[in-house]
Amino acid sequence: MSADCQRRASPGIGNSGTLEMIIPPNRSISGTVNPDLRNIPQTEKRWLNDYQMLHYVCPHRASISIIVSQHSNKTKDRVWDFACKTSFRGLINCSWTDYVNNFDEGINFSCPSKSLICGLENLLDDKHKDRRWKFYCCQGDDVCLTRCIWTPYINKYKEYFSWQVPEGSHLVGTVCYNDDQRGQRRWQYRYCAMDPC
Template identity: 40%
Template sequence: MMRVALFLLLTGLFSSGQGWQNNYDEPLNFKFPPGQSISYIMSKHHDFYEDRLWAFSCKPTINPSGDCFFSSYINNFDQAFSFACPPHYAIAGMNSYHSIFYEDRRWQFYCCRSSCISNNCQWTSHVNWFDETFFWNVPHHNVLVGAGSYHQDFYDNRRWR
Protein backbone atom coordinates (compact mmCIF):
# COMPACT_ATOMS: atom_id res chain seq x y z
CA MET A 1 0.00 0.00 0.00
CA MET A 2 2.86 2.38 0.85
CA ARG A 3 4.46 1.67 -2.56
CA VAL A 4 1.20 2.54 -4.36
CA ALA A 5 0.92 5.81 -2.42
CA LEU A 6 4.54 6.71 -3.24
CA PHE A 7 3.97 5.93 -6.92
CA LEU A 8 0.84 8.11 -7.02
CA LEU A 9 2.63 10.99 -5.28
CA LEU A 10 5.58 10.82 -7.68
CA THR A 11 3.30 10.48 -10.70
CA GLY A 12 1.49 13.64 -9.61
CA LEU A 13 4.72 15.58 -9.17
CA PHE A 14 6.12 14.56 -12.54
CA SER A 15 2.88 14.99 -14.47
CA SER A 16 2.87 18.63 -13.37
CA GLY A 17 6.24 19.08 -15.14
CA GLN A 18 8.49 19.12 -12.07
CA GLY A 19 11.58 16.97 -11.81
CA TRP A 20 12.26 16.07 -15.44
CA GLN A 21 15.97 16.20 -16.32
CA ASN A 22 15.44 16.81 -20.05
CA ASN A 23 12.95 18.06 -22.62
CA TYR A 24 11.72 16.05 -25.59
CA ASP A 25 14.22 15.92 -28.50
CA GLU A 26 16.90 17.58 -26.32
CA PRO A 27 20.00 16.11 -24.64
CA LEU A 28 19.86 14.48 -21.22
CA ASN A 29 22.88 15.47 -19.09
CA PHE A 30 22.55 14.29 -15.54
CA LYS A 31 24.79 13.10 -12.73
CA PHE A 32 24.65 12.92 -8.95
CA PRO A 33 27.64 14.02 -6.85
CA PRO A 34 30.08 11.35 -5.61
CA GLY A 35 28.59 9.35 -2.75
CA GLN A 36 25.16 9.09 -4.40
CA SER A 37 23.68 6.57 -6.81
CA ILE A 38 20.35 6.22 -8.59
CA SER A 39 17.47 5.08 -6.37
CA TYR A 40 14.63 5.37 -8.87
CA ILE A 41 14.02 6.13 -12.51
CA MET A 42 10.87 7.50 -14.07
CA SER A 43 10.40 7.97 -17.80
CA LYS A 44 7.50 9.28 -19.86
CA HIS A 45 7.09 8.70 -23.60
CA HIS A 46 5.36 11.12 -26.02
CA ASP A 47 4.06 9.81 -29.37
CA PHE A 48 4.44 13.14 -31.20
CA TYR A 49 8.13 13.55 -30.31
CA GLU A 50 8.84 9.80 -30.23
CA ASP A 51 11.10 10.55 -27.28
CA ARG A 52 11.14 10.27 -23.49
CA LEU A 53 11.46 12.55 -20.51
CA TRP A 54 13.66 11.22 -17.70
CA ALA A 55 13.66 11.80 -13.93
CA PHE A 56 15.89 10.32 -11.23
CA SER A 57 16.27 10.26 -7.48
CA CYS A 58 19.36 9.35 -5.49
CA LYS A 59 20.36 7.49 -2.36
CA PRO A 60 23.64 7.45 -0.45
CA THR A 61 26.25 4.94 -1.54
CA ILE A 62 28.28 3.47 1.32
CA ASN A 63 32.01 4.27 1.40
CA PRO A 64 32.20 6.47 -1.71
CA SER A 65 35.64 7.19 -3.12
CA GLY A 66 34.93 10.13 -5.45
CA ASP A 67 36.36 8.07 -8.33
CA CYS A 68 33.77 8.66 -11.09
CA PHE A 69 33.75 8.67 -14.88
CA PHE A 70 31.43 8.76 -17.89
CA SER A 71 31.52 5.76 -20.21
CA SER A 72 31.97 6.33 -23.91
CA TYR A 73 28.76 6.14 -25.96
CA ILE A 74 27.72 2.51 -25.65
CA ASN A 75 25.32 2.25 -28.57
CA ASN A 76 24.59 3.51 -32.04
CA PHE A 77 21.05 4.49 -32.96
CA ASP A 78 18.59 1.58 -33.24
CA GLN A 79 21.07 -0.80 -31.57
CA ALA A 80 20.49 -2.95 -28.51
CA PHE A 81 22.98 -2.65 -25.67
CA SER A 82 23.93 -4.22 -22.39
CA PHE A 83 26.13 -2.09 -20.16
CA ALA A 84 27.65 -2.64 -16.72
CA CYS A 85 29.95 -0.37 -14.74
CA PRO A 86 33.24 -1.99 -13.69
CA PRO A 87 33.21 -4.07 -10.47
CA HIS A 88 32.59 -1.96 -7.34
CA TYR A 89 31.03 0.94 -9.30
CA ALA A 90 27.39 2.11 -9.35
CA ILE A 91 25.49 4.20 -11.90
CA ALA A 92 25.17 7.79 -10.68
CA GLY A 93 24.10 9.54 -13.89
CA MET A 94 23.32 9.31 -17.58
CA ASN A 95 23.95 11.33 -20.73
CA SER A 96 22.15 10.90 -24.02
CA TYR A 97 21.17 12.78 -27.12
CA HIS A 98 18.18 12.22 -29.39
CA SER A 99 18.11 11.90 -33.18
CA ILE A 100 14.88 12.97 -34.86
CA PHE A 101 15.91 10.98 -37.95
CA TYR A 102 16.32 7.70 -36.02
CA GLU A 103 13.85 8.59 -33.22
CA ASP A 104 16.32 7.07 -30.77
CA ARG A 105 19.04 8.06 -28.30
CA ARG A 106 22.71 7.26 -27.87
CA TRP A 107 23.69 6.64 -24.24
CA GLN A 108 26.57 7.18 -21.80
CA PHE A 109 26.56 6.15 -18.14
CA TYR A 110 28.25 7.86 -15.17
CA CYS A 111 29.86 5.28 -12.86
CA CYS A 112 31.14 6.01 -9.33
CA ARG A 113 33.24 3.70 -7.15
CA SER A 114 32.13 2.38 -3.77
CA SER A 115 34.06 -0.25 -1.85
CA CYS A 116 30.85 -1.88 -0.55
CA ILE A 117 29.41 -2.95 -3.91
CA SER A 118 29.61 -6.70 -4.43
CA ASN A 119 29.96 -8.54 -7.72
CA ASN A 120 26.74 -10.51 -7.07
CA CYS A 121 24.72 -8.81 -9.82
CA GLN A 122 21.40 -9.81 -11.35
CA TRP A 123 19.46 -8.49 -14.33
CA THR A 124 15.82 -7.52 -13.93
CA SER A 125 13.26 -8.45 -16.52
CA HIS A 126 12.18 -5.57 -18.78
CA VAL A 127 10.67 -2.78 -16.65
CA ASN A 128 8.56 -1.14 -19.36
CA TRP A 129 6.60 -1.70 -22.51
CA PHE A 130 7.07 0.55 -25.52
CA ASP A 131 5.32 3.94 -25.35
CA GLU A 132 4.33 3.69 -21.70
CA THR A 133 5.37 5.79 -18.71
CA PHE A 134 7.39 3.72 -16.28
CA PHE A 135 8.71 4.00 -12.76
CA TRP A 136 11.42 1.68 -11.48
CA ASN A 137 12.67 1.66 -7.91
CA VAL A 138 16.11 0.23 -7.05
CA PRO A 139 15.51 -2.31 -4.25
CA HIS A 140 16.49 -0.99 -0.81
CA HIS A 141 19.76 -2.88 -0.23
CA ASN A 142 20.83 -2.81 -3.89
CA VAL A 143 22.50 -0.35 -6.26
CA LEU A 144 22.09 0.08 -9.99
CA VAL A 145 25.28 -1.03 -11.73
CA GLY A 146 24.10 -1.63 -15.29
CA ALA A 147 21.36 -1.21 -17.87
CA GLY A 148 20.22 -2.97 -20.98
CA SER A 149 17.88 -1.85 -23.72
CA TYR A 150 16.68 -2.63 -27.21
CA HIS A 151 15.00 -0.38 -29.77
CA GLN A 152 12.12 -1.28 -32.04
CA ASP A 153 11.45 0.88 -35.11
CA PHE A 154 7.72 0.07 -35.19
CA TYR A 155 7.31 1.89 -31.84
CA ASP A 156 10.31 4.23 -32.24
CA ASN A 157 11.03 3.39 -28.62
CA ARG A 158 13.07 1.24 -26.26
CA ARG A 159 12.40 -1.38 -23.62
CA TRP A 160 14.71 -1.31 -20.59
CA ARG A 161 16.08 -3.78 -18.07
Protein backbone atom coordinates in the same frame (compact mmCIF):
# COMPACT_ATOMS: atom_id res chain seq x y z
CA MET B 1 25.52 24.74 -3.42
CA SER B 2 26.48 22.70 -6.51
CA ALA B 3 24.35 22.67 -9.66
CA ASP B 4 23.46 19.04 -8.94
CA CYS B 5 22.25 19.92 -5.45
CA GLN B 6 20.32 22.90 -6.79
CA ARG B 7 18.61 20.66 -9.34
CA ARG B 8 17.68 18.18 -6.64
CA ALA B 9 16.25 20.94 -4.46
CA SER B 10 14.11 22.32 -7.27
CA PRO B 11 10.32 21.89 -7.24
CA GLY B 12 9.34 18.31 -7.89
CA ILE B 13 12.11 16.73 -5.86
CA GLY B 14 11.65 16.52 -2.13
CA ASN B 15 14.21 17.05 0.61
CA SER B 16 14.27 13.30 1.20
CA GLY B 17 15.85 12.84 -2.24
CA THR B 18 12.87 11.01 -3.72
CA LEU B 19 11.14 12.25 -6.82
CA GLU B 20 7.78 13.85 -6.19
CA MET B 21 5.99 12.42 -9.20
CA ILE B 22 2.40 11.43 -9.68
CA ILE B 23 1.68 8.04 -11.15
CA PRO B 24 -0.95 8.77 -13.79
CA PRO B 25 -4.29 7.05 -13.24
CA ASN B 26 -5.22 4.19 -15.57
CA ARG B 27 -1.55 3.35 -16.16
CA SER B 28 0.07 0.03 -15.43
CA ILE B 29 3.33 0.62 -13.61
CA SER B 30 6.20 -1.82 -13.85
CA GLY B 31 8.88 -2.38 -11.24
CA THR B 32 8.88 -1.25 -7.64
CA VAL B 33 7.24 2.13 -7.12
CA ASN B 34 7.67 4.29 -4.05
CA PRO B 35 4.15 4.86 -2.66
CA ASP B 36 5.16 8.43 -1.72
CA LEU B 37 5.24 9.22 -5.46
CA ARG B 38 1.49 8.68 -5.87
CA ASN B 39 -0.03 11.78 -4.26
CA ILE B 40 1.63 14.73 -5.96
CA PRO B 41 -0.54 16.81 -8.35
CA GLN B 42 0.07 16.33 -12.08
CA THR B 43 1.25 19.95 -12.37
CA GLU B 44 4.19 19.21 -10.05
CA LYS B 45 5.77 16.79 -12.51
CA ARG B 46 9.28 17.83 -13.52
CA TRP B 47 11.28 16.29 -16.37
CA LEU B 48 15.01 16.74 -16.80
CA ASN B 49 15.29 16.74 -20.60
CA ASP B 50 12.03 18.05 -22.16
CA TYR B 51 12.72 15.98 -25.33
CA GLN B 52 16.26 17.37 -25.63
CA MET B 53 19.73 16.12 -24.73
CA LEU B 54 19.83 14.73 -21.20
CA HIS B 55 22.70 15.13 -18.72
CA TYR B 56 22.27 14.05 -15.10
CA VAL B 57 24.77 13.33 -12.31
CA CYS B 58 23.87 12.37 -8.74
CA PRO B 59 25.32 14.36 -5.83
CA HIS B 60 28.72 13.23 -4.52
CA ARG B 61 28.71 9.67 -3.07
CA ALA B 62 25.22 8.89 -4.40
CA SER B 63 23.95 6.55 -7.14
CA ILE B 64 20.76 6.50 -9.20
CA SER B 65 17.91 4.90 -7.26
CA ILE B 66 14.70 5.82 -9.11
CA ILE B 67 14.09 6.02 -12.87
CA VAL B 68 10.89 7.57 -14.26
CA SER B 69 10.06 8.01 -17.95
CA GLN B 70 7.12 9.14 -20.08
CA HIS B 71 6.73 8.63 -23.85
CA SER B 72 5.20 11.22 -26.20
CA ASN B 73 3.52 10.07 -29.39
CA LYS B 74 3.91 13.59 -30.79
CA THR B 75 7.71 13.75 -30.47
CA LYS B 76 8.27 9.97 -30.60
CA ASP B 77 10.66 10.40 -27.71
CA ARG B 78 10.82 10.05 -23.93
CA VAL B 79 11.30 12.48 -21.08
CA TRP B 80 13.19 11.26 -18.01
CA ASP B 81 13.61 11.97 -14.32
CA PHE B 82 15.80 10.40 -11.66
CA ALA B 83 16.44 10.35 -7.94
CA CYS B 84 19.56 9.25 -6.09
CA LYS B 85 20.48 7.67 -2.78
CA THR B 86 23.70 7.76 -0.76
CA SER B 87 25.77 4.71 -1.70
CA PHE B 88 29.38 5.43 -0.68
CA ARG B 89 31.05 6.48 2.57
CA GLY B 90 34.74 6.77 1.72
CA LEU B 91 36.72 7.98 -1.25
CA ILE B 92 35.30 7.27 -4.69
CA ASN B 93 36.75 7.23 -8.18
CA CYS B 94 34.39 8.20 -11.01
CA SER B 95 34.61 8.35 -14.80
CA TRP B 96 32.41 8.69 -17.90
CA THR B 97 32.12 5.92 -20.46
CA ASP B 98 32.10 6.60 -24.18
CA TYR B 99 28.73 6.23 -25.88
CA VAL B 100 27.74 2.58 -25.41
CA ASN B 101 25.40 2.34 -28.42
CA ASN B 102 24.83 3.70 -31.90
CA PHE B 103 21.48 5.10 -32.99
CA ASP B 104 18.86 2.38 -33.51
CA GLU B 105 20.98 -0.21 -31.70
CA GLY B 106 20.41 -1.99 -28.40
CA ILE B 107 22.37 -1.47 -25.20
CA ASN B 108 24.05 -4.08 -23.03
CA PHE B 109 26.04 -2.24 -20.38
CA SER B 110 27.31 -2.71 -16.84
CA CYS B 111 29.73 -0.43 -15.02
CA PRO B 112 33.22 -1.88 -14.45
CA SER B 113 33.73 -4.18 -11.47
CA LYS B 114 32.73 -2.67 -8.11
CA SER B 115 31.20 0.43 -9.77
CA LEU B 116 27.69 1.91 -9.66
CA ILE B 117 25.74 4.05 -12.15
CA CYS B 118 25.87 7.57 -10.68
CA GLY B 119 24.95 9.59 -13.74
CA LEU B 120 24.10 9.40 -17.42
CA GLU B 121 24.00 11.42 -20.57
CA ASN B 122 22.36 10.90 -23.90
CA LEU B 123 22.48 12.49 -27.31
CA LEU B 124 19.26 12.88 -29.32
CA ASP B 125 19.15 12.59 -33.10
CA ASP B 126 15.97 13.86 -34.77
CA LYS B 127 16.57 11.87 -37.95
CA HIS B 128 16.74 8.56 -36.09
CA LYS B 129 14.29 9.61 -33.34
CA ASP B 130 16.68 7.84 -31.00
CA ARG B 131 19.38 8.45 -28.41
CA ARG B 132 22.95 7.38 -27.80
CA TRP B 133 23.78 6.81 -24.13
CA LYS B 134 26.87 7.16 -21.93
CA PHE B 135 27.15 6.47 -18.19
CA TYR B 136 28.98 7.94 -15.19
CA CYS B 137 30.34 5.07 -13.07
CA CYS B 138 31.76 5.45 -9.57
CA GLN B 139 33.75 2.94 -7.53
CA GLY B 140 34.27 2.99 -3.76
CA ASP B 141 37.22 1.75 -1.72
CA ASP B 142 37.07 -1.75 -0.24
CA VAL B 143 33.57 -2.63 -1.45
CA CYS B 144 32.42 -5.61 -3.50
CA LEU B 145 29.20 -6.12 -5.44
CA THR B 146 27.27 -9.27 -4.54
CA ARG B 147 23.86 -10.87 -5.20
CA CYS B 148 23.48 -9.18 -8.62
CA ILE B 149 20.12 -9.51 -10.36
CA TRP B 150 18.72 -8.48 -13.74
CA THR B 151 15.12 -7.26 -13.79
CA PRO B 152 12.75 -8.47 -16.50
CA TYR B 153 11.80 -5.79 -19.03
CA ILE B 154 10.14 -3.12 -16.91
CA ASN B 155 8.17 -1.37 -19.66
CA LYS B 156 6.23 -2.02 -22.81
CA TYR B 157 6.76 0.16 -25.85
CA LYS B 158 5.50 3.74 -25.35
CA GLU B 159 4.57 2.91 -21.73
CA TYR B 160 5.07 5.25 -18.81
CA PHE B 161 7.24 3.63 -16.16
CA SER B 162 8.60 4.31 -12.70
CA TRP B 163 11.14 1.88 -11.27
CA GLN B 164 12.99 1.96 -7.97
CA VAL B 165 16.16 0.05 -7.11
CA PRO B 166 15.23 -2.39 -4.31
CA GLU B 167 16.26 -1.45 -0.80
CA GLY B 168 19.78 -2.57 0.07
CA SER B 169 20.81 -2.71 -3.60
CA HIS B 170 22.45 -0.35 -6.08
CA LEU B 171 22.15 0.20 -9.86
CA VAL B 172 25.06 -1.19 -11.90
CA GLY B 173 23.82 -1.86 -15.44
CA THR B 174 21.14 -1.80 -18.10
CA VAL B 175 20.02 -3.75 -21.14
CA CYS B 176 17.83 -2.08 -23.70
CA TYR B 177 16.13 -3.63 -26.70
CA ASN B 178 15.48 -1.29 -29.61
CA ASP B 179 12.60 -1.89 -32.05
CA ASP B 180 13.14 0.09 -35.27
CA GLN B 181 9.56 -0.45 -36.43
CA ARG B 182 8.14 1.12 -33.28
CA GLY B 183 11.07 3.50 -32.78
CA GLN B 184 11.04 2.61 -29.10
CA ARG B 185 13.06 0.82 -26.45
CA ARG B 186 12.31 -1.62 -23.67
CA TRP B 187 14.53 -1.49 -20.57
CA GLN B 188 15.99 -3.94 -18.07
CA TYR B 189 18.19 -2.95 -15.13
CA ARG B 190 20.88 -4.75 -13.15
CA TYR B 191 21.29 -4.14 -9.44
CA CYS B 192 23.57 -5.57 -6.76
CA ALA B 193 24.14 -5.49 -3.03
CA MET B 194 27.34 -3.79 -1.93
CA ASP B 195 29.38 -5.41 0.87
CA PRO B 196 32.83 -4.82 2.38
CA CYS B 197 35.51 -6.86 0.60
